[in-house]
Amino acid sequence: MKHKTFLWFILPSATAMLLFIALPIVSVLIQSVYAPHEQVIREVESCNVFGCTKSTIIDVEATRALSEGAPMGRFVGAGIFTDRSHLATDEIAEIWSASPGVGAFLSRVMNLPFYGALAFTLTYTAFVTPLSILLGFAIALSVNAIPRLLRGPAIFFSLLPMIVTPLVGALILFWMVDARGILGAVLQSMSGDPDLSIKASTPLMWIMLIVYGVWASAPFAFVVYYAGLQTVPQDTLESAMIDGATRWQRLRFVIIPHLLPLTTFLLLIKIMDNFRVFEPIVSFNAGAHAKSLSYFIYSDLSSTNQLLSSAAATSVLTILGIVVLLSPVIIRTWKSFGRTA
Amino acid sequence: MAARIADRRPFPLQALLVGLLILWLVIAAFPFLWTLWGSFKVEGDFFSKADWSNALTGPLTQVETGGSFTGQGYEGAWVLNEFWRAALNTLIVVVSVVTISLTFGTLGGYALARSGYRYVFWILIVALVFRAMPHVTLVSGYLLPFYQWNLWGHLPTAIIVLVAINQPFTLWMLTSFFQNIPKDLDESAMVDGCSRFQAFRLVIIPVMWPGVITTGLFSFLLAYNDFAVTAMLLNQENQTMIPKIASFLGTTQTKGNVMFAVSAVVSATAPLFVLVMFFQRQIVSGLTAGAVKG
Numbered sequence: 231m232k233h234k235t236f237l238w239f240i241l242p243s244a245t246a247m248l249l250f251i252a253l254p255i256v257s258v259l260i261q262s263v264y265a266p267h268e269q270v271i272r273e274v275e276s277c278n279v280f281g282c283t284k285s286t287i288i289d290v291e292a293t294r295a296l297s298e299g300a301p302m303g304r305f306v307g308a309g310i311f312t313d314r315s316h317l318a319t320d321e322i323a324e325i326w327s328a329s330p331g332v333g334a335f336l337s338r339v340m341n342l343p344f345y346g347a348l349a350f351t352l353t354y355t356a357f358v359t360p361l362s363i364l365l366g367f368a369i370a371l372s373v374n375a376i377p378r379l380l381r382g383p384a385i386f387f388s389l390l391p392m393i394v395t396p397l398v399g400a401l402i403l404f405w406m407v408d409a410r411g412i413l414g415a416v417l418q419s420m421s422g423d424p425d426l427s428i429k430a431s432t433p434l435m436w437i438m439l440i441v442y443g444v445w446a447s448a449p450f451a452f453v454v455y456y457a458g459l460q461t462v463p464q465d466t467l468e469s470a471m472i473d474g475a476t477r478w479q480r481l482r483f484v485i486i487p488h489l490l491p492l493t494t495f496l497l498l499i500k501i502m503d504n505f506r507v508f509e510p511i512v513s514f515n516a517g518a519h520a521k522s523l524s525y526f527i528y529s530d531l532s533s534t535n536q537l538l539s540s541a542a543a544t545s546v547l548t549i550l551g552i553v554v555l556l557s558p559v560i561i562r563t564w565k566s567f568g569r570t571a
Numbered sequence: 572m573a574a575r576i577a578d579r580r581p582f583p584l585q586a587l588l589v590g591l592l593i594l595w596l597v598i599a600a601f602p603f604l605w606t607l608w609g610s611f612k613v614e615g616d617f618f619s620k621a622d623w624s625n626a627l628t629g630p631l632t633q634v635e636t637g638g639s640f641t642g643q644g645y646e647g648a649w650v651l652n653e654f655w656r657a658a659l660n661t662l663i664v665v666v667s668v669v670t671i672s673l674t675f676g677t678l679g680g681y682a683l684a685r686s687g688y689r690y691v692f693w694i695l696i697v698a699l700v701f702r703a704m705p706h707v708t709l710v711s712g713y714l715l716p717f718y719q720w721n722l723w724g725h726l727p728t729a730i731i732v733l734v735a736i737n738q739p740f741t742l743w744m745l746t747s748f749f750q751n752i753p754k755d756l757d758e759s760a761m762v763d764g765c766s767r768f769q770a771f772r773l774v775i776i777p778v779m780w781p782g783v784i785t786t787g788l789f790s791f792l793l794a795y796n797d798f799a800v801t802a803m804l805l806n807q808e809n810q811t812m813i814p815k816i817a818s819f820l821g822t823t824q825t826k827g828n829v830m831f832a833v834s835a836v837v838s839a840t841a842p843l844f845v846l847v848m849f850f851q852r853q854i855v856s857g858l859t860a861g862a863v864k865g
Contacts, residue, residue, distance in 0.1 A: 231686040235767045240694070243679030243738050250735030251701045254712025261715060302715075365595075372592035375585060384592065386851055387600040393843050393854070394603075395796040397813050398836050401820075402602045405609075405833065408618060412605065415623035445598065450858060457859035477584070506705035509798050512817060524705045524799075531711055531803060538715055545708040552703045560696055 255549065261542035262310055264303040267296050303539065310543040317547075318342045344544065347526040348551075353436065354522065355504040358443035363496050365444060366451025367489075373452070374459050385456070392449035400513035403442050428514075435519040442510050447503065451496050458492045459485070498559055505555060523548045603840065610837045611640040614830045644834035648819070654835055656808075657815040660726065661795065664811055667730045668794035669787050672737045676790075677783060679738070680745025681771055685754065695746070698739035706736060706799040713804065724806035732804060733794050740793070741786055744857065748782030749775070785857035788850055795843070812839050 231239075270292035275282050297303075312319045321342060329335035339345045373384050391399060406413040409427040418426045428434045462485055470480050508524035511517060517529060523544060530541035580588070605626075609617040612632045619625035629639055636643065648654040683691050713732065717723040752775060760770040776783070795813075802814040810818070816839065819832035847854065 231682065231767070233688075236682045236686045236688075239682030239767075239771075240679045243675040243742060244694075246675060246731070246735040247698070247701060247738050250713075250732050251704065251709060251739075254709045255704075257712040257716060258708065261712070368591060369595050372588040372595070375580060375588040376592065382851070384596060385855065386847060387596050389847050389851065389854065390603060390844075391599050393792065393847050394840055395798075395813055395843070397796075397798045397817060398839055401816070401832070401836055402606045405618070406602055406605060410618035410620050410623075412623045412626065449599070453855050453858045457855065477580075502703040505703070506707075508705065508707060512798070515820070524707045527705075527707045527711055528799065528803075531707070531714065536714070538711065541711040545711045548705060548708055552705075553700070556700060556703060560700075563696065564692075 258542045258545045258549075260302065261539055262546045263305060263307055265306045265310060265539050266303045267293065267300075268304075269293050270296060310539050311547070315343045315540060316543050317344065343521070343526065344547070347521040347523050347544075350436070350520045351505060351507065351522045351524075354440060354443060354507050355501060357440045358447060358504045358507075359497065359500045361440075362444045362447040362500065363451045363493065365448040366453075366496075367455050369448065369452040370455035370459055373456055385453070388449050388452055390449075391446050396446065396509035397513050399446055400442050400510035403438075403445065404514050407438060432519040435514065435516050439507075439510050439514060439516060439520055442514075443504060443507065446510075447500060451500070454492050454496055455489060458489045462488050498556075501555055502552070505552060523551070606833060607837055610644055610830070610834045611642065612830075613641060613643065617830065617833065644830035645838070647828075648831040648835045648838070652815075652819070652831060654812070654815060654831075654838065657810050657812045658838070660805075660809055661811040661813075663726060664730055664733065664801070665791055665794045668733045668737065669790045671730070671734045672741050672790045673783060673787050675734065675738060676741035676745050676786060677776065677779070678771075679742050681749050681775065683742060683746045684749030684752075685757070695743065698742050702739035702743070706797070707803075709736065710799055710803045717804065723804060724809060726805070726809050729801055729804045729809075729811075732800055733797060736800065737790050737793050741790060744786045744789065745782060748779065748786070751782075752778060781853070781856075784850075785853040788846070788853055789857055791846070792843075 270289040271286050272289040272292070273284055273286050275284050277283075311317050314321055322339065325335055325338045329338060340349055369388060373381055373388070376384065394402075405411050407417070407428050408414050409418070409425075409429070414426075414428065417428075418424050428438050466484050467480055470484055475483065506524050507522045508528065511520060511522055511525045512528070517525065521529070527541045527544050527548070530537040530544065609626050612626060612629045613635050615631035615635075616625045616629045619631075625631065632641055633639060635641075683694065709732075714723070717728065722728045756778070757765075757767075757770040757775055760774040761767065765773065797811075798813045798817065801811045802817065805811065805814065812835070816832055816835045819828050819835060
């Protein structure tokens with residue numbers, strides 16, 4: 231295809247992505263180095279019959295003039311990145327010198343908002359990704375073992391947790407594990423503690439969010455593996471049988487190697503999706519116990535005085551995180567593309 | 572088809588697999604049935620302090636309303652809180668997003684599938700990185716410009732933003748579908764005198780319908796399921812269903828609002844059930860389209 235024709239075909243799509251994905255990233259970068267203007271404070275002297283008093287008032291007009299003159303705010307460079315709610319360099323240095331050991335250091339660092347959010351996001355990704363892939367694989371093997379006629383309904387019900395809106399799916403689970411809901415009651419009777427409440431405990435909240443994550447993302451792995459199982463070469467399986475391979479050996483040496491490329495694909499997609507975990511935290515109302523990076527940005531944006539600069543700085547750090555996560559994939563794809571081209 | 576030898580399993584293994592499957596199906600489907608049933612009860616039953624089984628039998632529902640089932644939650648959500656308006660907004664957003672994304676996506680995907688130059692690779696990689704962007708990150712980039720240019724709050728703004736967020740995924744999926752259509756088809760059309768666009772419009776699109784429908788389903792899901800963009804970029808009046816449900820939760824001081832949320836949740840899930848029922852095959856093929864090719 232000629233370059234010019236190519237350009238015309240890709241133009242609408244590229245313009246949309248440029249304007250609403252690339253430019254916002256630039257806009258976030260710019261916003262993250264500007265802080266909002268401080269209010270202009272003026273000292274006024276008011277005199278009456280008893281004498282004069284000095285007081286400070288906010289000069290509304292001057293403040294407005296300032297923000298109209300430079301709507302971005304004042305330039306602070308990396309100031310927002312290093313402040314307490316982001317990289318907190320000063321606090322880290324202080325904690326490092328004050329902490330007796332690495333464990334104490336880490337537990338205090340986790341209390342800093344950004345590192346707490348990063349820790350939760352990484353924990354969530356690290357648990358949900360492998361667990362959902364394993365569960366999906368197990369479901370795929372089971373569905374493959376039932377008669378063809380029953381597979382349709384089985385796939386239908388299995389798809390539901392994934393298709394349903396994340397916010398809604400998480401709410402449905404949350405209502406069930408509520409202290410007054412069915413699963414909450416079951417948990418209370420199992421643990422023997424009638425006051426047990428997911429909402430009150432940080433570890434339970436993390437576990438619940440991870441359980442939701444696995445519930446919601448296992449179907450995707452299931453569908454991919456199920457499709458992969460249909461294309462396993464039967465000849466290879468049968469010759470392996472003739473050669474005396476046991477069932478386990480066939481799974482280990484024929485089926486799993488065949489599904490390996492799919493696993494790479496699933497890992498890539500799932501890491502991307504899990505890293506931006508957001509809706510379940512809104513649904514579970516878990517902000518007090520678990521913040522993800524996305525939720526951290528959202529709570530800055532939806533607070534009453536909209537901390538745009540703070541949200542922008544977190545966004546930049548999140549984007550950097552994604553680039554780091556994806557870099558092995560990009561390098562690998564680049565190499566394989568170099569071979570084929 | 573007779574069962575292949577390799578498919579035959581000893582009984583304990585078969586029982587284990589079937590048992591696992593049944594357990595999973597209960598885990599996958601039961602929450603939905605439970606919530607559907609509970610949405611016809613009053614809050615005191617669905618969230619029962621005394622006994623969870625009240626949600627099944629509904630003694631308080633009987634006391635408060637006289638019947639075993641009540642539509643109060645639905646009435647409160649749809650009529651009193653104007654959930655119908657949110658549903659209408661969702662309809663507008665979803666239809667527009669699907670139409671525009673598919674138009675942009677088929678054009679772009681076709682170009683990417685047919686051009687062999689190296690920049691195709693880079694466009695696809697950039698699209699992959701864009702796909703990984705958390706939507707909230709982008710939203711924090713939109714807010715300030717949108718406030719200044721007075722674009723904030725309107726439906727068309729949210730629509731075009733969702734289209735853009737949708738593009739990376741749409742491009743990837745459609746590119747892989749277009750690559751499965753032989754090049755000879757459009758080349759012979761061009762030999763016969765079609766321009767590139769005519770070949771695309773008259774020859775390729777008619778054989779691409781399955782791919783277009785599948786991609787459209789996923790665009791639909793993205794637009795329908797979105798929370799971050801619609802919650803942050805739309806004003807009260809233009810709110811779509813999902814942020815509206817979230818707003819029912821925010822005001823838990825008044826009694827009954829949780830039940831409004833429960834019935835709104837059931838209402839918002841129903842279209843997705845229908846969708847999966849009719850398009851299960853396309854959804855499965857779409858999910859595996861990118862994967863099986865590796």
